[in-house]
Amino acid sequence: MTSRRSPLSPLTPQSPQSPQSPLELVRARPNPAFTVTFDDREITALPGQTIAAALWSAGITSWRTTRERGEPRGVFCGIGVCFDCLVTVNGQANQRACLVRAEAGDVIRTQEGNGHHE
């Protein structure tokens, strides 16, 4: 092992009684969940979550393929700056999933290329 102890290294791990999820950590009591679809598959979303957060909760990390290489992409910056998270929502292409809030019944689709040839 090459790792060295340093002022940054924790020394004494204790046994934590850790929460298992972010919802548990903040003792969330969300408003009732609803469903949206992602590429025709039903997923559950919580009100207040962005499309990206709803997809992450469902274990989905990519919802776009790039124009040139056809590579999958999802969230990168998380704050609306990078445009990697572009997705098609209710027929509208190029929506930033990290900004747009999920609404009941949203039809979310993987966006291919520039999203204009569906």
Next chain:
Amino acid sequence: MNERPHLAVVGAGPAGLAAALAAAGRGVRVTLIDSAAEAGGQFYRQTAAALGARRPQALHHQWRTWERLRDGLAVHIEAGRITHLTDHHVWFVERHDAPRGADGADGPGRVADGAGGFTAHALLGPEQEQPVAVRADAVLLATGGYEKVLPFPGWTLPGVVTAGGAQAMLKGGLVLPGRTAVVAGTGPLLMPVAAGLAAAGAKVAALVESADPRAFVRHARTLAAQPATSAAKLAEGAQYAAELARHRVRTLVHHTVVAAHGSGRLEAVTVAALDGDGRIRPGTERRIPCDSLAVGHGMLPHTDLAQALGCRLDGLNVAVDDEQRTDVPGVWAAGETTGIGGAVLSMAEGRIAGLSIAARLDSRTPDVRSYQAAAKARTGLREFFAALEAVYAPPAHWTEQITDDTVVCRCEEVPASAIREAVDELGAGDVRTVKLLTRAGMGWCQGRMCGPAVAGLAGCAPEPSRRPFARPVPLGVLARAGETDDQGNVTAY
């Protein structure tokens, strides 16, 4: 004119909030404009209300300060002194010339130098299509910053996110990027991010920091020159370290991520130790399985609105004087848009800006004593962060780790080979020429993500790029902007 002077604050983070409260408390009418659904900015990003968090502070530090800002804002909103526009993305701030021959030699502008006021142009909602315009006598830019990430093989795989992005998704939407995370890069943001992810139930397999602990020793004297600041900051660091220890997070200092692996999504990262020159120490590579990597190499300021207004920059930051004034009359700037230094510095600068604005709009010189404490904190924190910048550094030879087929410009999918060719064979020596030759930086994000990497590969210093607007603007909105109605009001609002 018997109306109270009107200030538009762009950005409701720590800086914008502190400024809005200070100005509103002294009789200025404030419109606080932010693209987010709730005030707070990055540091105090709020969990969406509908998620019903009963203990939101579990994801935060310095919560009592937030409560003061939040409650102060509510009081001013209730009293009609502050209007808070949420979900408003400002894409351009327009400066009007003082109408000639109007009341008095100075023109009717509130600012003694005769500026004719400003219009902040915004787009409403996350879809950003509906235009809104806000008129004001003065403007404060408190737009904060965004994260810098330097490329490495595999950095475009889904599951690789910015460190701050992971934090933002967690605080805002109560979600994790995966079950097992590695937090990597360099900078003071990594510890709170790792602590946050671990507290929320992710297994944090490692915190990989490229800084050399010996650099702390080298800069100890500068850090100690501001004893009060250093003590507070070290206590903060110790608290994060304790949290990491509680969650058994292993920290690897003077290490770096060499590559991210996976097909279709992240499955593992390779990390390695660095030698004294900042190169990978051969034979130290090891693979850590993980489904998420939160990575960051520091922060960059958002300066588009300031640049479009013609404000002078100092390096990459908006240049300001002791009162947080830019060199454009009527325009102030505070917080990380003027230099990266964390939430407490942003608040100090915001307070000074708010007090200066209130005085200047009333044709007075602000009383320095009214912000003595904030000015002292500002001096200390600026020096402290300047020293930190020398300590937290990406590996000296980070460009050597970028393989030729690594995509550098994520939007236009420009590989490192194309940039190297532009530099080595076509003689490009600056970011602009590389952009023209390779399209790197021409995509949706306008070079915000690849700018530092392209500069590094071209062997030049990162430079602020000129973007006409802070946000992509629908053509219809552009065509109508600047149209005025009979009352001289610009478009909708």
